[in-house]
Amino acid sequence: MSQASIELQLQTLPHNPGVYQFYDKQGKILYVGKAKNLKKRVSSYFHKEHDSGKTRVLVKKIVEIRHIVVPTETDALLLENNMIKKYQPRYNVMLKDDKTYPWICIKNERFPRVFSTRKLIRDGSEYFGPYTSVRTVRALLDLIKELYPLRTCNYDLSKEKIDAGKYKVCLEYHIGNCLGPCESFQSVGEYDEQIRAIREIVKGNFKESLQLFKKQMNQFAEALKFEEAQKIKEKLEVLENYQAKSTIVNPRITNVDVFTIVSDEAYGYVNFLQLSYGAIIRAHTIEMKKKLDETDMELLELAITELRQRFHSQSKEIYVPFIVDAGDGIKVTTPKVGDKKKLLELSERNARFYRQERFKQAKITDPDRHVNRLMSQMKNDLRLSEEPRYIECFDNSNIQGTNPVAACVVFKNGKPSKKDYRHFNIKTVDGPDDFASMEEVVYRRYKRLLDEGEPLPQLIVIDGGKGQLSSALKSLDALGLRGEIAIIGIAKRLEEIYYPGDSIPMYLDKKSETLKVIQYLRNEAHRFGITFHRQKRSNAAIDSELENIPGVGEKTAVQLLKEFKSVKRIKEASIEKLIAIVGVSKAQKIYEAFH
Structure with a gap:
């Protein structure tokens, strides 16, 4: 078209x-x-x-x-x-329509039963939910069972059948779990009063039930019915304990939905909390895959609509981190302080925890997704023009100028590629000059890669501050690679990140995965360099110990070490063994030097 x-x-x-x-x-x-x-x-x-x-x-x-x-x-x-x-259009954020959440049903019947179900039958019954956790449903039903004895049978308890004596009380009546409405031991009015109280508890309103139990307890106590008063007191304590566990904020905060979002390059994670009388009665987090680099506002607006529909929310007010379009008749609040702000922070923590769990799962079930997300995040955090799939990090090692060496470690897709690690002996620098040493090894490394036609990294990390970075840049300039490869320096003390031509460092979030990868690179380069340095010092010490013996040169020392493997074994060797390898004259000198 x-x-x-x-x-x-x-x-x-x-x-x-x-x-x-x-x-x-x-x-x-x-x-x-x-x-x-x-x-x-x-x-x-x-x-x-x-x-x-x-x-x-x-x-x-x-x-x-x-x-x-x-x-x-x-x-x-x-x-x-x-x-x-x-x-489900290709370029839209995908929304899954879950229909298997549990509900609490108050059945539309005489002497209503109260139970959990996953099926909604349009027969006039009342359904509360859906709940995101089966444990929440079980806890509520256990609480209701302790407070109010209800029938569990599925008999048709019509007046005619009860009057005709069709039913007999069962074991539930005898153990105190039911008051026997099937034989008219409990009236419809008394039963319905219990159902009304249960309805309020399910909504999160404990106030009425608490007041009713306190009133009943006092009436029994005044009538000197202490046993009955004690039973009511026990129910009161059960209800108060449950309320204490479920109430996390000001009880005056009621009929409110809370939404927050945490996002990265590929996904948004929206947490939803539903509150009633200061208690969280529902909590749920969804993952939304971005298709067109949607903003947090766009994702949150879509999620609010979806979650309110999915969980049949009738709340007239929502708490959100920033102003959104939630539709007509909905009050949008962005709390700044107090209990409302704490709720937003709680919701955001839930979203972050969910995101972390998804990362852990992705590492196991979909490692490519984890790597792609990490590379995208590093590209953004470090202000790079491309993802740093291939990174090299350099570190110098010398102690008081002796045996100066350098190490280059290689990371591919955020993980060490140990077969590509390289050691360098410093050849052109005299004394402990870290800046000149860095200039030498960076030049040698990339001169060789260019000569051999090998691929170049997307990022170079220099272990050191502005001075070390400037030295490495001289080598890139000499090779014509300035601007071709991104390069940064990391200073140890405060983990400052330095960029070429910028005297002001950048500080990454201490918890960011990007900083963790950079620190891992730096520590690995330091470990690899120190190991090589110790080995070189050790070899130097061995060589000097043998070569200090008059008449023993480098060639003889190598010959002995090749045969005996260590200086310790040379010291322990008999004169006969030494003679067999280096002859009588040298063997005599070596044996006398060590004995």
């Missing part, structure tokens, strides 16, 4: 709120979006330059634009959500 055809379609779009859909030449739906102003929003796809490559690809594929006008922005939110789940 031509640009003229797209322009014609754009001209016919209204300025009303609604939902738009993009289709490709095969008639397949590519993307669904919502807009306050359809004409303005859809035109923006074709009349501005997009930073995201995915968005540019999407726009090239569009041949047909369809739209649905709706009365309000809220209707647009809901319609967009439903269409994404129905059609």
Whole structure:
């Protein structure tokens, strides 16, 4: 389809709120979006330059634009959500429609039963939920069972059948779990009063039940019925203990939904908390895969609509970290201090914990995804032009100028590639000059890679501050590689990251994975360099111990070490063994020197 055809379609779009859909030449739906102003929003796809490559690809594929006008922005939110789940367009964030969450059902029947279920039957019964955790449901049902004896049988307890004496009380009655409505031992009014109290408890309102139990306990105590008063007191304690565990904020905060988002380059993680009377009655986190570099605001708006629909939330107020469009009739609050702010922080912690768990799972089940995310994060954190799939790190080692060496360690996809590690003996520098040593080894390393036609790294890390970095840059300049390879220095004391030409260091978040990889590189280079340095010093000490014997030169020392493997064994060798290897004259001198 031509640009003229797209322009014609754009001209016919209204300025009303609604939902738009993009289709490709095969008639397949590519993307669904919502807009306050359809004409303005859809035109923006074709009349501005997009930073995201995915968005540019999407726009090239569009041949047909369809739209649905709706009365309000809220209707647009809901319609967009439903269409994404129905059609699952390629360029939309994917939403999974979970239908297997547990509910608490108060059955529509005479003497209602209360139980958990995963099936919603439209027979007039009341359903509370869905709950994200079966444990929450079991805890609530156990609490209800302790407080209010209800029937568990599925008999039809109509008045006619009870009056006709059709049923007899069962074991549940005899052990005190049921008050026997099947034989009229409990009235409908008394039973319904219990159901009304249970309904409030499930909603998170414990106040009425607490007041009722306290009143009953006092009445029994005044009537000198201490045994009954003690039973009510025990129920009161059960309820108070449960409330203490479930209430985490001000009990006046009721009928509120809390939403926060934590995101990275590829995914957004939205946590949802539902509060009633200061208690969290629901908590759930979803993962949303980004398709077009969606902003946190776009992801959060989509998630709010989805989660409120999924969990049938009727709350009229939401707490969020920033202002969002949540639809008509919803009060949007961005808390700054106090209990409300603590709730936001709690929600964000939940989102971060969920994200960490997903990372751990990804390392095991999908290592490529973990590596891709890490590389993308490092690219952003370190302000690189490409992902640092191949990194090299340099470190110098010398003690008081003796045996100066350097080490180069190699990381590929964030992991050590030990077969590519290299040691360097410093050849052109006299004395302990770390700057000149760094200049030498960087030059030698990349001169060799260029001569052999080997691939160059995307990032060089220099263990040291501005001085070391400047020395390494001289070598890159000499080789014509300045600007071809990204290079940074890391100073040990405060973990400052230095860039060429910038005297002000950058500080990474101490908990960031990028800093952990850089620290791992630096520590590995230090370990590898120190190991080589110790080995060299040890060899030097051995060589000098033998060569200090008059008449024993380097050739004789090598000959002896090749045969005996160590100086200790040479010292322990008999004169006969020494004679057999180096002759009588030298053997005599060596034996006398050690004995």
